[in-house]
Every structure is written in C-alpha cells, then in structure tokens.
Amino acid sequence: MKVINNMSKMLVWKGCTMASPTKIVLLGCGSYNPVTNMHLRMFELAKDALNKTGRYQVISGFMSPVSDAYKKKDLVPAKHRCEMLRAALKGSDWLKLDTWESSLTTWTPTAKVLRHYKEQVESQYVHKPSPSKRRKKLHNNTVSDIAQNHIPNIEVEGEQVPCVKFLCGADLLESFAQPGLWLEEDIEYIVGVHGLVVITRSGSDPLKFIYESDVLTKYKENIIIVTEWIYNDISSTKIRRALRRGESVKYLLQDSVIDYIREHQLYGTSDNKYINHMMPSPNGEAGSSPETEEQSSSSSGEISVILRSSPHNGYDSSHLTLHRMTTTLEKLSPVTKLLPTHNSSKVSCISDLGMLVRRVKNVRYNLRTTLARQHLN
Numbered sequence: 001m002k003v004i005n006n007m008s009k010m011l012v013w014k015g016c017t018m019a020s021p022t023k024i025v026l027l028g029c030g031s032y033n034p035v036t037n038m039h040l041r042m043f044e045l046a047k048d049a050l051n052k053t054g055r056y057q058v059i060s061g062f063m064s065p066v067s068d069a070y071k072k073k074d075l076v077p078a079k080h081r082c083e084m085l086r087a088a089l090k091g092s093d094w095l096k097l098d099t100w101e102s103s104l105t106t107w108t109p110t111a112k113v114l115r116h117y118k119e120q121v122e123s124q125y126v127h128k129p130s131p132s133k134r135r136k137k138l139h140n141n142t143v144s145d146i147a148q149n150h151i152p153n154i155e156v157e158g159e160q161v162p163c164v165k166f167l168c169g170a171d172l173l174e175s176f177a178q179p180g181l182w183l184e185e186d187i188e189y190i191v192g193v194h195g196l197v198v199i200t201r202s203g204s205d206p207l208k209f210i211y212e213s214d215v216l217t218k219y220k221e222n223i224i225i226v227t228e229w230i231y232n233d234i235s236s237t238k239i240r241r242a243l244r245r246g247e248s249v250k251y252l253l254q255d256s257v258i259d260y261i262r263e264h265q266l267y268g269t270s271d272n273k274y275i276n277h278m279m280p281s282p283n284g285e286a287g288s289s290p291e292t293e294e295q296s297s298s299s300s301g302e303i304s305v306i307l308r309s310s311p312h313n314g315y316d317s318s319h320l321t322l323h324r325m326t327t328t329l330e331k332l333s334p335v336t337k338l339l340p341t342h343n344s345s346k347v348s349c350i351s352d353l354g355m356l357v358r359r360v361k362n363v364r365y366n367l368r369t370t371l372a373r374q375h376l377n
C-alpha cells in the first residue's frame with residue numbers, strides 16, 4: 001500500500017494521474033531512403049517505453065519524409081520514398097505517413113515541420129470534426145495527398161490535446177553539434193516545446209552528449225532516451241549499398257518495400273535483377289520460379305549469364321534452370337581454363353548450401369561467344 005501511495009504522490013507531483021496520461025503523437029523526420037525495419041522499430045520502441053512510464057500514452061506515430069529539395073546524395077524522388085513508406089506501414093494500425101513535408105518544393109527545417117504539426121493537431125481539437133468524418137479521412141492518405149498538403153487525421157478520444165514529440169536516433173541528436181547544421185533557436189524550440197525521444201544507436205552516447213550541451217542539459221527533462229538492447233544497426237546507406245551490389249536485403253526491409261524497389265529499379269537494382277527472395281527448395285528448385293538469361297555482347301565476344309527472380313522478364317531467349325546453369329558454369333571453367341576476372345564480365349548465379357546456393361556476383365568470364373554457345377547448348 002505504501003508503495004502505491006508513494007507512487008500516486010509522485011504522479012501528482014509530476015502533474016499527472018494514472019488515469020490521465022499525457023497523450024503523445026510521435027513524429028519522425030528523415031530521408032527514409034528507403035524506409036528500413038529499424039525506422040519502423042524505432043516507433044515501437046518509443047511507444048513501449050513511453051507507455052510503460054504510466055505518464056504518457058502514445059496515440060499515433062507519423063513518418064515525415066524530407067522533400068526532394070534536401071538534395072542528399074542518392075536521394076530518390078519523394079514520390080518513391082512515400083510509396084515505399086505507404087507499403088511498409090500497411091501492417092501497422094497506429095503508424096502513418098505524412099506527405100506534407102515531402103510535398104514542398106523547398107527544404108523545411110525540422111523545427112518548422114514540428115511547429116506545423118503542432119498547429120495541425122491543435123486545430124483538429126479546436127475544430128474537431130464528427131467521429132464519422134474523421135474516420136472517413138483517416139485512411140485516405142494516398143500519394144495525391146501530396147498536392148493537398150494535408151496532415152493525416154489523428155484518432156483521439158477525449159478532449160486532451162496531445163503533445164507532439166520528435167522521435168529520432170541518437171546520431172541525429174548528435175548532429176545538433178555539427179556547426180551550421182541546426183539553428184540554436186530551432187534546437188531550443190524542438191527540445192523545449194516538443195521534447196525528444198531518442199533511440200540509442202551504435203557508436204553514439206546520448207547521455208554524454210546531453211551532458212556536454214548547455215541547451216540539452218537545460219531541457220533534459222524533456223528528453224527520453226530509449227535503449228535498444230537488441231543491437232540493430234540497419235541504415236538506409238547500408239541498404240542502398242547492398243542493393244547496388246546485388247546483395248539480398250530480405251529481413252532488413254519490409255517485403256513490400258523490396259518489391260517496390262525491384263519493380264521501380266531503384267538504387268541501382270536495374271543492374272542487379274536478383275535482389276532477394278530466391279531461396280531454392282531442398283530439391284534444387286528455386287522457390288520463386290527463377291529464370292536465367294543468357295546474353296551475349298557481339299562487340300566484345302563476352303557472355304553474361306544473369307539469374308532473374310521474376311517469372312516474366314520479357315526476354316524470349318532460352319531459359320535454363322538454376323541447377324543446369326550452375327552445373328554448366330562449373331563445367332565450363334575448367335574446360336576453358338578461364339578463371340573469373342574481376343574487371344571484365346558479369347555472371348550472377350546462385351547455388352545452395354546443401355545443394356545449390358552459392359552466389360557469385362558480377363564476375364565476368366572472358367569467353368568467346370561461339371565457345372560459350374557451344375557449351376551452353
């Protein structure tokens with residue numbers, strides 16, 4: 001009983017009661033180029049941590065991709081980044097995409113995005129539409145919303161205006177110290193008015209960083225650090241690199257995002273048609289009807305053999321099975337005494353651990369076209 005009494009005292013002292021935790025809307029800003037599982041997980045971590053305090057109740061999370069005007073290296077158009085987010089968020093009932101920031105033709109500092117968001121949330125409470133109207137608008141956030149510049153509606157109960165908190169990784173927090181990157185007054189506004197939820201990231205030390213910053217120390221009560229104990233250093237940069245190199249990104253991104261990337265040939269995947277999915281079954285058949293494509297370059301006399309996971313790839317030249325192609329290659333190398341050379345040729349193939357998969361990427365065999373054809377046929 002004593003414990004409970006002490007606890008309720010503490011909550012009263014903080015200006016809260018167990019019955020009325022502060023409602024929180026989490027806003028994450030980023031490039032989302034592309035959105036990774038870690039971007040999504042950040043929201044889950046933050047929600048759990050805030051709800052567990054008993055002082056807060058997270059009611060919604062919004063992801064706001066930066067506009068094309070940010071001009072970050074390798075940034076694909078906002079249209080694609082929004083679509084990938086939309087696909088990734090289909091599985092969540094509380095996370096949503098906000099296209100307002102990405103729709104602007106100029107880059108918007110994060111403080112301004114937060115201010116805009118705060119105004120939107122507050123205006124929804126002052127002019128609260130009827131629940132039926134709100135429900136109607138809620139799932140209507142399509143790419144065309146970019147033109148409408150509206151913020152998705154927030155499902156709320158009661159009259160308490162939620163607080164908008166900024167969710168970020170510890171690396172973003174530490175970027176506050178980069179000269180010229182953030183305005184002092186913006187940092188003060190973000191931390192002082194909204195507050196931060198910071199997810200730890202490898203190589204960062206947010207506590208030390210806060211200690212070393214006067215402005216962050218001043219508002220340290222408004223900063224909640226959430227430790228990610230399940231070490232996870234996925235970053236969009238690493239994902240783009242893997243895609244560019246034709247490496248699998250499965251289980252790092254949502255499958256729907258991988259499908260979108262492949263369909264639109266983003267991040268250099270047009271050169272690497274095999275980007276995921278293709279785990280052969282134990283009997284040697286690839287799981288998703290792989291196809292191989294033989295292509296020869298008449299000018300150089302070289303041959304490229306490319307595995308494709310798409311069942312309809314638009315080519316009509318002969319298709320080899322995965323197994324046959326692998327075997328053929330293994331036979332060819334010793335016969336022709338041609339070793340893979342690193343700077344010419346392009347052969348992508350996979351074989352298995354128990355049976356097939358070994359993945360050989362971007363290895364080029366200097367084979368004469370005639371010789372290759374003779375052996376392949």
Ligand SMILES: Nc1ncnc2c1ncn2[C@@H]1O[C@H](COP(=O)(O)OP(=O)(O)OP(=O)(O)O)[C@@H](O)[C@H]1O
Nearest residue numbers: 030031032038168169172201232233234235236237
């Ligand atoms: N693995 C991670 N752990 C913690 N925070 C992360 C992680 N990945 C991204 N974030 C955070 O997600 C937000 C959006 O970041 P952004 O889209 O720039 O992702 P990124 O993966 O860091 O991108 P890039 O690698 O392209 O710089 C930022 O606040 C960033 O700190």
Ligand SMILES: NC(=O)c1ccc[n+]([C@@H]2O[C@H](COP(=O)(O)O)[C@@H](O)[C@H]2O)c1
Nearest residue numbers: 029030031066108109110111181182183
């Ligand atoms: N001064 C600022 O408001 C400021 C500076 C740098 C990055 N950001 C934001 O941080 C987010 C992540 O940016 P990066 O992908 O460059 O880490 C983006 O939404 C970007 O707009 C804001």
